[in-house]
Amino acid sequence: MNNVTLLFHKPWIWSFIAVLSAWVATIIFTGGLGGAGLAQAALTFAAFSVIVGIGQMFVITLGPGNIDLSIPATMTLSATLALKFMNTDGALVLPGLLIALGVGLAVGTANFGLIKLLKIPPIIATLSSSFLIQSTAIWSNRGLRIKPPEVLTDFTTSSVLGVPNVALLSFVLAVAAYFILMRSLFGRWVLAIGQNMRAARLAGVPVDGVRFSTYVLCGVLAAVAGYFLASFSGGAALNMGTEYLLTSIAVVVIGGSSVAGGNSNVPGIWGASLFLFLVVSMLNTFGVGAGVRLIMTGLIIIAVITLAGGRKSMK
Amino acid sequence: MTSDRLRQLLPAFSLAVLLISVFYIQPRTMSYLGLNLLFNLAVPIALATIAQMLIIAVNDLDLSMGAFVSFVACVAATFLRDTPLLGVLILAGAIGVYALVGILIYVRNLPAIVVTLGMSFVWGGLAVLILPSPGGAAPEWARWLMKTKPPGIPMAIVASILIAGIAHFLVMRSSFGVVIRGVGGNERSVERAGWSILWVRAAAYASAGFFAVLAGILLVGLTTAADANIALRYTLLSIAGVILGGGEFTGGRVSPIGAVIGALTLTLAGSFLSFLRISSDWQIGAQGAILIIVLALRVLLNRSKQGAGVR
Numbered sequence: 001m002n003n004v005t006l007l008f009h010k011p012w013i014w015s016f017i018a019v020l021s022a023w024v025a026t027i028i029f030t031g032g033l034g035g036a037g038l039a040q041a042a043l044t045f046a047a048f049s050v051i052v053g054i055g056q057m058f059v060i061t062l063g064p065g066n067i068d069l070s071i072p073a074t075m076t077l078s079a080t081l082a083l084k085f086m087n088t089d090g091a092l093v094l095p096g097l098l099i100a101l102g103v104g105l106a107v108g109t110a111n112f113g114l115i116k117l118l119k120i121p122p123i124i125a126t127l128s129s130s131f132l133i134q135s136t137a138i139w140s141n142r143g144l145r146i147k148p149p150e151v152l153t154d155f156t157t158s159s160v161l162g163v164p165n166v167a168l169l170s171f172v173l174a175v176a177a178y179f180i181l182m183r184s185l186f187g188r189w190v191l192a193i194g195q196n197m198r199a200a201r202l203a204g205v206p207v208d209g210v211r212f213s214t215y216v217l218c219g220v221l222a223a224v225a226g227y228f229l230a231s232f233s234g235g236a237a238l239n240m241g242t243e244y245l246l247t248s249i250a251v252v253v254i255g256g257s258s259v260a261g262g263n264s265n266v267p268g269i270w271g272a273s274l275f276l277f278l279v280v281s282m283l284n285t286f287g288v289g290a291g292v293r294l295i296m297t298g299l300i301i302i303a304v305i306t307l308a309g310g311r312k313s314m315k
Numbered sequence: 316m317t318s319d320r321l322r323q324l325l326p327a328f329s330l331a332v333l334l335i336s337v338f339y340i341q342p343r344t345m346s347y348l349g350l351n352l353l354f355n356l357a358v359p360i361a362l363a364t365i366a367q368m369l370i371i372a373v374n375d376l377d378l379s380m381g382a383f384v385s386f387v388a389c390v391a392a393t394f395l396r397d398t399p400l401l402g403v404l405i406l407a408g409a410i411g412v413y414a415l416v417g418i419l420i421y422v423r424n425l426p427a428i429v430v431t432l433g434m435s436f437v438w439g440g441l442a443v444l445i446l447p448s449p450g451g452a453a454p455e456w457a458r459w460l461m462k463t464k465p466p467g468i469p470m471a472i473v474a475s476i477l478i479a480g481i482a483h484f485l486v487m488r489s490s491f492g493v494v495i496r497g498v499g500g501n502e503r504s505v506e507r508a509g510w511s512i513l514w515v516r517a518a519a520y521a522s523a524g525f526f527a528v529l530a531g532i533l534l535v536g537l538t539t540a541a542d543a544n545i546a547l548r549y550t551l552l553s554i555a556g557v558i559l560g561g562g563e564f565t566g567g568r569v570s571p572i573g574a575v576i577g578a579l580t581l582t583l584a585g586s587f588l589s590f591l592r593i594s595s596d597w598q599i600g601a602q603g604a605i606l607i608i609v610l611a612l613r614v615l616l617n618r619s620k621q622g623a624g625v626r
Binding site for chain 1: 430
């Protein structure tokens with residue numbers, strides 16, 4: 001088999017083909033104007049989806065029923081607490097980041113604690129913890145937009161050689177996630193648990209430890225995404241995480257990872273994140289309203305999963 | 316009393332404890348008007364919870380519930396009021412779409428979470444098309460239905476009992492309900508018994524759509540106007556209600572009466588704090604806390620049951 005056919009057997013290739021067609025369709029419509037700007041905007045906005053998507057992917061890889069619904073609440077809480085602590089003081093950027101990471105660590109620990117101690121499905125555990133996290137965020141945020149330090153705003157809104165900083169950051173995270181998932185013992189354990197938890201346990205995989213670390217990883221990544229998203233968008237707001245609940249799940253699935261777990265890939269998350277942004281901007285360029293845009297987004301998600309599911313059943 | 320029996324009574328018990336605390340803090344709620352105010356917002360949530368329960372009974376999960384109820388509310392506040400026939404046709408069509416989603420999920424063996432996730436965008440988009448800004452007005456009869464004052468028992472309580480009764484009959488007593496729960500428990504054995512899984516699943520989704528339509532209409536009857544985001548919280552609330560009421564995600568183990576009680580408990584937990592004069596910031600947190608407390612109690616009961624078995 002030559003390299004090209006090998007490439008087309010990768011589960012994530014379809015999301016990149018979709019990205020290219022959405023980009024080309026938009027460029028053709030605008031008559032070749034704004035292609036670079038569009039690519040830059042796509043990279044910036046996709047970067048945040050990628051960061052939360054990686055965390056969600058590790059959780060989903062753990063097998064059926066594993067999902068983290070507390071991502072939006074975690075993003076809001078970590079951004080609120082970190083930005084409040086920094087109080088626009090550029091010298092406190094690092095301690096602020098540590099606070100955000102601490103929030104993610106605490107959320108992940110609480111989530112796994114609920115799953116393990118109460119023996120409840122992760123959906124319910126993360127759902128009930130997200131209610132508590134959200135309330136804490138509302139209480140601490142008071143409905144205001146808390147401003148970030150200028151250094152952080154500058155960092156998140158500027159770019160190096162035309163590539164946005166946040167895209168570089170999340171590219172580095174994605175590469176790290178790829179090596180953790182595909183090349184490290186931990187990643188192999190995650191995949192093994194997703195394929196058959198009982199077999200993994202019998203084979204000596206420290207199942208509880210791996211699941212615990214995975215939920216913590218997801219919480220920490222959500223916290224990081226919240227920290228940078230708030231800096232990028234001019235402040236921590238209560239509803240800043242809302243859309244990322246659906247996005248985090250959608251990018252994992254559209255990217256070609258198996259929803260049943262045990263079979264995931266990292267490149268697809270980038271492809272799907274870029275695709276979701278480009279579809280919205282493509283429809284914007286075509287001049288359709290918010291309603292039609294939402295409907296098209298939904299239908300595209302369903303179409304992609306229907307086609308992807310069909311590929312699997314044909315095997 | 317055995318711990319099994321205690322476990323079944325747990326949802327009702329938690330509601331009773333919460334209600335007694337509210338009565339204790341504010342005795343004036345112990346009246347016709349007070350009870351109605353405490354529970355009338357729970358009526359549409361209870362209907363949405365029953366709808367979610369029907370989907371969970373066949374081992375799926377509906378993440379589009381909130382968007383769909385919002386869409387129905389928008390239709391009810393516009394078409395159903397101005398051109399009732401068209402309104403009814405739209406809602407019937409929407410129930411048909413629910414059945415089609417169930418069929419698509421089964422035929423292509425797709426994850427329900429992702430397909431309903433996509434549908435939540437579709438319903439949300441349709442709602443925005445119908446009502447780009449908050450507005451519309453509830454049909455007179457829907458408002459009348461929620462404002463009517465039956466003698467003796469407040470409407471909110473009557474409605475909750477009716478919903479629980481009808482859902483209990485449909486899911487626990489009718490052959491339709493047995494087959495639906497059977498699909499959740501063991502799909503293959505239901506198929507061997509000669510049922511078409513395709514149609515059973517389509518019917519489960521369609522009846523979920525029907526209950527969700529009722530939820531949307533009654534919600535507009537309460538609020539008198541609609542908005543495209545009016546019920547987005549229903550997705551998570553309905554799932555929490557089913558679990559709080561003793562339902563489980565797999566195996567077709569659901570309880571309609573428990574689900575209605577779960578919805579009432581969540582609503583009451585939300586308003587409980589205002590009686591304690593605690594800031595409403597913690598309203599959502601209280602719902603999360605009550606969920607965790609009840610689930611923890613359930614674990615304790617299970618543990619004592621296992622302990623008794625060993626002895």
